[in-house]
Amino acid sequence: MKVSNLAKAFFRELDQRVGPFDRPIQFRVFPFDAGGALNLLTVGAGRKEFVTYVSWDLFGHPRQKRGKLGRYELLVVCDDENWAIETLTNIGRQSLQTVFNPGDTLDIGPWVGPSSPLQGVIFEQVLKLELDDPPGKVSCGLLGCIGITRSELEFAIRFGVEALVEQLKGAGIYPRTMTRRGSIDLRHTQHG
DSSP: OOHHHHHHHHHHHHHHHTOOOOSSOOOOSSOGGGTOOOOEEEESTTTOSSEEEEESSSTTOTTOOOBTTBEEEEEEEESOHHHHHHHHHHHHHHTTTSOOOTTOEEEOHHHHOTTOSOOEEEEEEEEEEEEEETTEEEEEEEEEEEEEOHHHHHHHHHHOHHHHHHHHHHTTOTTEEOTTOOOOOOSSSSOO
8 A cells, every 4th residue: 555545544543533633624835844844633723722733744754763653643732832833843853863652752952942841752652553555564653742841851761751651640731731831749759
């Protein structure tokens, strides 16, 4: 199956499992790998405080570095459209040079500057699929991105993303990215 047919099958699955995506879908004409922003599908735009953003350009990109998920797109649930666009675009560009897997961390401090409350991103598997691609199957998935503070990033590097996710769940933050929040209290952990 050609990449375009695989991409269509993948996005049909996403529309059913994550969506339905908001309509109309707006596409940017300037490609993200040439300096433009990623095309993003949304769920809840204009209707909810937190909007789900799903990238649209990575799955079929020939230069995307593929890890445990195979071909993938990015997802973030966020309260700030600009943060979502800029961060997912930067991660998308970096995915053409670096492999990202569930359980990885990323320091985004150089992108956002020291005054930004969120200084890192953790990655998690949101969805993994096997699509028919005769004569076999192709792995693909959705890599979730959650924005975190500097101290949370340091915690995730030291104790693992899974340990931080448990802390974020306990604080009522997971799986959302809240761009103007302070760090959660990490002192009362079984690891701390």
